[in-house]
Amino acid sequence: MALIVHKYGGTSMGSTERIRNVAKRVAKWHRAGHQMVVVPSAMSGETNRLLALAKEVAPEKPTTAYFRELDQLAATGEQASSALLAIALQAEGLEAVSFSGWQVPIRTNDAYTKARIESIDDARVKAELAAGKVVIITGFQGIDAEGNVTTLGRGGSDTSAVAVAAAMGAAECLIYTDVDGVYTTDPRVVPEARRLERVSFEEMLEMASMGSKVLQIRSVEFAGKYRVPIRVLSSFTSWDIDLNEEARSGTLITFEDDESMEQAVVSGIAFNRDEAKITVLGVPDTPGIAYQILGAVADANVEVDVIIQNISKDGKTDFSFTVHRNDLAKTLDLLKTQVAPKLGAAEVVGDARICKVSIVGIGMRSHVGVASRMFRCLSEEGINIQMISTSEIKTSVVIDEKYMELAVRALHREFDLDQPIDSLGAKQG
Numbered sequence: 001m002a003l004i005v006h007k008y009g010g011t012s013m014g015s016t017e018r019i020r021n022v023a024k025r026v027a028k029w030h031r032a033g034h035q036m037v038v039v040p041s042a043m044s045g046e047t048n049r050l051l052a053l054a055k056e057v058a059p060e061k062p063t064t065a066y067f068r069e070l071d072q073l074a075a076t077g078e079q080a081s082s083a084l085l086a087i088a089l090q091a092e093g094l095e096a097v098s099f100s101g102w103q104v105p106i107r108t109n110d111a112y113t114k115a116r117i118e119s120i121d122d123a124r125v126k127a128e129l130a131a132g133k134v135v136i137i138t139g140f141q142g143i144d145a146e147g148n149v150t151t152l153g154r155g156g157s158d159t160s161a162v163a164v165a166a167a168m169g170a171a172e173c174l175i176y177t178d179v180d181g182v183y184t185t186d187p188r189v190v191p192e193a194r195r196l197e198r199v200s201f202e203e204m205l206e207m208a209s210m211g212s213k214v215l216q217i218r219s220v221e222f223a224g225k226y227r228v229p230i231r232v233l234s235s236f237t238s239w240d241i242d243l244n245e246e247a248r249s250g251t252l253i254t255f256e257d258d259e260s261m262e263q264a265v266v267s268g269i270a271f272n273r274d275e276a277k278i279t280v281l282g283v284p285d286t287p288g289i290a291y292q293i294l295g296a297v298a299d300a301n302v303e304v305d306v307i308i309q310n311i312s313k314d315g316k317t318d319f320s321f322t323v324h325r326n327d328l329a330k331t332l333d334l335l336k337t338q339v340a341p342k343l344g345a346a347e348v349v350g351d352a353r354i355c356k357v358s359i360v361g362i363g364m365r366s367h368v369g370v371a372s373r374m375f376r377c378l379s380e381e382g383i384n385i386q387m388i389s390t391s392e393i394k395t396s397v398v399i400d401e402k403y404m405e406l407a408v409r410a411l412h413r414e415f416d417l418d419q420p421i422d423s424l425g426a427k428q429g
């Protein structure tokens with residue numbers, strides 16, 4: 001008998017019929033002798049609907065008072081789905097109780113719409129579990145020190161579930177979603193993409209940060225910090241499939257330092273179209289330039305990703321970096337009006353038609369030549385690389401957006417990801 005956390009995404013909670021199915025699945029696990037804590041998302045579309053209502057009432061206003069009300073509003077989506085699930089479980093003949101974040105409580109900081117969890121008091125949940133109940137905890141939300149309801153950012157229920165699993169020392173956190181695991185890349189781009197049976201936590205972190213939308217990145221960070229084993233699996237299997245089979249399905253995000261992990265060089269290809277490139281042309285190549293440009297950008301709360309500075313010619317250089325597309329206009333304006341004139345830069349240009357494509361794999365630590373194989377593959381496709389960045393287990397390139405799919409497909413083939421080898425390197429079957 002173990003303490004298990006289940007998390008159900010919005011699609012899995014999408015209708016009353018689906019909620020009844022979730023209840024049946026949870027009941028199966030409970031009857032097998034496990035203590036069950038369930039963290040649901042709001043019913044699919046509900047968070048969007050609520051946030052759209054706010055906009056309908058009045059145009060968005062970037063004030064703390066406004067964001068406070070957005071959280072107060074959006075948090076109701078999970079309160080409703082959690083109560084509905086408790087009712088469905090009771091109808092299954094189980095004892096079940098639902099709690100909102102503030103009732104647990106899940107304490108967060110006060111950054112409305114993107115709050116971070118600081119601590120979870122598990123006393124009340126433990127007492128209910130000990131009394132034989134299934135405990136349901138709303139995803140996506142908590143309470144700050146002043147008693148205000150906060151939310152954790154879109155997709156934040158994943159983080160709630162992992163944080164609850166960490167706080168309670170759960171044996172595993174099962175994330176039920178509308179895909180049956182983590183894939184070598186997005187199957188909509190590469191139909192041959194394969195489900196990984198296991199993926200290391202470090203790889204998952206890189207993939208989540210680079211556009212693989214399976215898990216909210218904060219949840220992966222949490223899992224890494226507290227070493228919570230997570231499994232991503234489908235909620236669309238029949239609820240009454242064999243429990244042991246279900247417990248082995250999907251993708252396990254693992255911490256095992258398995259020897260055979262060395263064998264797979266690249267585990268996945270990630271990509272995202274969320275960034276834009278900014279180039280400051282003709283800046284004097286003197287100490288402090290990077291600081292003057294990027295310091296101003298950081299002060300405006302804009303996050304910078306890939307950075308490149310070219311060698312100088314006649315004492316002048318070009319400086320490029322990427323930001324989120326939503327920050328492009330604001331950053332260009334800032335640089336043009338405040339930074340470039342001070343630096344005596346010739347010009348500032350922005351390009352939103354870029355994408356970032358990355359190869360990810362812990363095998364890259366122990367293999368040389370992986371990046372060059374990536375560059376050769378792209379050159380054979382005639383794709384020009386605009387920027388490159390690397391970490392120990394990842395190489396990313398920024399390329400023209402129109403070649404994104406071509407690049408992802410070519411790299412998927414180049415690194416044999418359509419072959420049946422999981423990230424452990426063990427041949428299957």
Ligand code: ASP
Nearest residue numbers: 041047140154155156157
């Ligand atoms: N309901 C929230 C959202 O749509 C949180 C979640 O589903 O994880 O972002």
Ligand code: MG
Nearest residue numbers: 009010155158
């Ligand atoms: Mg989600």
